[in-house]
Amino acid sequence: MAARLSPIDDPEQMALEMRRLRREVMVGLIARDLTGAAGYEQVVETMTALAEETVSNCVRVESRALARRFGVPMSESGEPQDLIVVGMGKLGGGELNVSSDIDLIFIYDEAGETRAEGEFSNARRTITNHEFFEKLSKRVIPALNDLDGIGFVFRVDMRLRPFGDASPIAVSMSMLEDYLYTEGRDWERFAWLKGRVINRPVFMKQQAFDDAAGVMDALVRPFVFRKYVDFSAISALSRLHEMIRAQTLRREAGRDLGVNVKLGKGGIREIEFITQTFQIIRGGRERELRGKSTLPMLRALAEHGALARETADRLSQEYVFLRNLEHALQYVDDKQTQLLPNDAVQQEKIAAMLGMQAGQMLERLRNARDFVSRTFDGILSLDRQSV
Numbered sequence: 001m002a003a004r005l006s007p008i009d010d011p012e013q014m015a016l017e018m019r020r021l022r023r024e025v026m027v028g029l030i031a032r033d034l035t036g037a038a039g040y041e042q043v044v045e046t047m048t049a050l051a052e053e054t055v056s057n058c059v060r061v062e063s064r065a066l067a068r069r070f071g072v073p074m075s076e077s078g079e080p081q082d083l084i085v086v087g088m089g090k091l092g093g094g095e096l097n098v099s100s101d102i103d104l105i106f107i108y109d110e111a112g113e114t115r116a117e118g119e120f121s122n123a124r125r126t127i128t129n130h131e132f133f134e135k136l137s138k139r140v141i142p143a144l145n146d147l148d149g150i151g152f153v154f155r156v157d158m159r160l161r162p163f164g165d166a167s168p169i170a171v172s173m174s175m176l177e178d179y180l181y182t183e184g185r186d187w188e189r190f191a192w193l194k195g196r197v198i199n200r201p202v203f204m205k206q207q208a209f210d211d212a213a214g215v216m217d218a219l220v221r222p223f224v225f226r227k228y229v230d231f232s233a234i235s236a237l238s239r240l241h242e243m244i245r246a247q248t249l250r251r252e253a254g255r256d257l258g259v260n261v262k263l264g265k266g267g268i269r270e271i272e273f274i275t276q277t278f279q280i281i282r283g284g285r286e287r288e289l290r291g292k293s294t295l296p297m298l299r300a301l302a303e304h305g306a307l308a309r310e311t312a313d314r315l316s317q318e319y320v321f322l323r324n325l326e327h328a329l330q331y332v333d334d335k336q337t338q339l340l341p342n343d344a345v346q347q348e349k350i351a352a353m354l355g356m357q358a359g360q361m362l363e364r365l366r367n368a369r370d371f372v373s374r375t376f377d378g379i380l381s382l383d384r385q386s387v
Helices: 011-034 040-070 129-145 173-182 186-193 206-224 231-252 268-282 294-303 309-331 344-353 358-377 379-386
Strands: 072-075 084-087 102-108 112-115 170-172
Touching: 011 040, 011 129, 011 309, 040 084, 040 102, 040 129, 040 309, 072 129, 084 206, 102 129, 102 173, 112 129, 129 170, 170 173, 173 206, 186 206, 186 231, 186 268, 268 294, 268 309, 268 358, 268 379, 294 309, 309 344, 309 358, 344 358, 358 379
Parallel strands: 102 170
Antiparallel strands: 072 112, 084 102
16 A cells, blocks of 8 residues: 555645545455455455555545645744544544544644755745644645545544534644543543554654654543542443433334444444543543554453453454444445344345345344443443443
């Protein structure tokens, strides 16, 4: 992937080549997955790598194109600045699914303005760093997201950014700090738990870029992980628990659309919620519980006594099964869906992708959902016992 994209320095050519690359990666991945040549972990690692490479290279060519007009964004002390792209959700966790959108947050380190220098010495207009990164964001998003010619690269979701839809697309590090500690909400602790810088520097030296990413991590860590167990977090988790179930019931009320393997009772999100709940409560004291990927964290929770070994192992097995089923559903039309339809013909097709008969698949799904939902229902009492 890197070899395909790294030589390109033209935005239009990059947009086309990213789409070609995604199509080729997807075709190869589907073939490998459905013939058993690749398992769950290889599938999600490949999709995560595709997102990282396309985002990073897209930021690179669009940054350079803007720098030719406006110069290089610089800090007030004269150091080059870059857009820092934070991947959230499954991208941040390194477990991206095959037809997922990508949740991104755009951050820059310091205020300042652009300067014409070096390779970009012909730039004729100076703008603030904020203006530069706003313009850059508005070029990167459609370059990835827009349906153009042979398709899109990734659907981009920016709704997790500080201050929400009404805020600037790119925010400074100081804006992020102010938001987290004055307006950050309980559910955002779960969201930021998986936040991870996914791109490479363009103008900054690697060490300076890494240092800026480290500053961001230092801001976020105490917001997500409190030094001591705070009992207010447990009541907040209780409200989130109730909200999740209420949302699911509203979606399913009066409908017969099939089973939602992600959002439905006993689905993927409940396993992720179980994992992240124990991480939020115990991660402030136990560094090993601050990881971003679900399966390694289930193992770590068992090792630290937060979950029984048998429970963690079973949740891991069901998680892989549900994620594989989700991928099979999404392979059909490259559609972002988690809904297993009630149609018998469609069920046979989906089951065949998993190497199963429809009856076997449905029984396996029932058993998985029953176990996950029972564990999910008991999560709050388990939390109180662990304090």
